[in-house]
Amino acid sequence: MLSRENGMGNGERATLGGNLRTGQVLESATRLFTEKGYEAASVRDLAAELEIRPSSLYHHFPGKQHILFAICLNMQTDFNAEVMPELTADRAPDDAIEAAVRRHVVFGHRRKGEVLVNIRERRSLPPEQLAQVNALRREYRDTLARVIEDGCQRGLFSVREPKLAAMAIVDMVNGLPHWFKPRNEDDVERVADLYGRAALALLRGWDPTPAG
Amino acid sequence: MLSRENGMGNGERATLGGNLRTGQVLESATRLFTEKGYEAASVRDLAAELEIRPSSLYHHFPGKQHILFAICLNMQTDFNAEVMPELTADRAPDDAIEAAVRRHVVFGHRRKGEVLVNIRERRSLPPEQLAQVNALRREYRDTLARVIEDGCQRGLFSVREPKLAAMAIVDMVNGLPHWFKPRNEDDVERVADLYGRAALALLRGWDPTPAG
C-alpha cells in the first residue's frame, strides 16, 4: 500500500498534499496511466473515475505531472527500501543476487500498476523530477553491479562486465510485469524462484573459463 | 490496408513508402516518436521537421495512427525476416540461439529508432492493427521457444518452461536499445557476442540437474 498518501512522512509532506482522498487519486491515476498511458489519459478521465469534477483534483495535486511524479518516486523509493537490503546484507553474493531477484519479481507483481507506470511513463516527467527518480534506479543498479563484481572476485561468477550484467538482469525482471499473468499467488512465487535461478545461471555461465 | 502509400510498395521498395517523400516522413516520425513519444508528438511537430504544412502530411498518410502502424509493422516484418532464419536453419539449437540473439542485438542497434517506437508506442495502435504487429512478435517468440524446447530434448539446455525462457531472453535483448550507447561499431558486435553467450548461459544453467 502507499503508506500514507504518498510515502514521504507526514512531517512536511514534501511532494504532495493531502488526505485520505489523495491516496485514492493515486490509485485511480495508476490504473488509468497503466491502461491508456500518461499522455493519453486526461485529467477529465481521472476525475470521472473518482466521480468528482476535474477542478477538484487541483485541491489535492498542483498539476497532472505531479501525480505521475508521486507514483514514480513512491514506487521506486519503496522498491529500493525493499529489495536493496537483500544485496547489502552480509551474505554470499550468489545468495544475495538470488534473493534480490526473487524480491524484485514479487514486488513487480504486488505493485504491478505503479511499476509499469514507472517504467513506461517516467520519461514524461520534467527533467528535474525524472533525474530524481533515475537517481534511485541507478542506486539500485550500482548496488547490484557491485555484488556481481564481488561474486566474480570470489570465483562465484564469471562475468566480464558487471554493469552490463546488472542491466541485463534488471531488464529481464522488469520485462515480466509487461506480459506475465500468474494463475494464482503460488504462481508468482514459482516464477520468482525461477528468475532467481535464471540470474545465477547467467552470472555463473556467462564467460565460461575454457578450463578443463 | 497499407498498400501503396505506407508500406509494401509496388515492386522493389520493400520497406518504405511509395514516394521518396513518404520515406522521409517515416524517418522523421520515427525520430520524433522516439524522443517525445507518440501521443506527445503532434502532427505539427512532424510537419515542422519536414518543413511542410501539417495539411500536406495527409497527402502521404490518411492519419497519424497510420504512420505509427507503418513504422511498427515495417520494423517487425524486417526483424522476423532477418532474425528468424537463424532459428529455422538446420543447425544445433545452441548455435541457432546464439546466432539469433546476436542478430537480434545488431538489428536493435541498426534500427534503434523503429525498435524503440515499436516497443514503447505500439500500444497506441487501434486493436486490429496492434494485433497484426503482435502476431508477428508472437511468431518470433514461438519459434524461439520451439528451438529452446528442441535444445532441451537434446540435452543441450536445462529449462523447465521454454516459453518463459524465450520471453526472458527477448526482454533482456529488447532492453538493450533503451540504455546502451555503443562507443563505436565494434562495440555493438562485442555486446552482441556477449548477449549471445548470455542467452546460452541462461539456457544451459537455468535448471541445473543436481547430478554430480
Added chain:
DNA sequence: TCCCTTCCCTAACGATCGTTCGATCGAAAT
C-alpha cells in the same frame, strides 16, 4: 455565534489537438 479550513462545485479560459476543404503550383503527358 463566528471563523477558518477542507473539499467540491460551475463556468470558463486560452492553447493545442487531429483533421478537412478548396485552391494553387509545377512538371510531365497529350
Added chain:
DNA sequence: ATTTCGATCGAACGATCGTTAGGGAAGGGA
C-alpha cells in the same frame, strides 16, 4: 498549348486539453 495529376498551401473546423477563478456547503474550534 492544353490537360493531368501529384504535392503543397492557407485557413479553418470542432473537439479536447490542462488549468484557473470564484463561490458554496460542511464541520470543528474559538
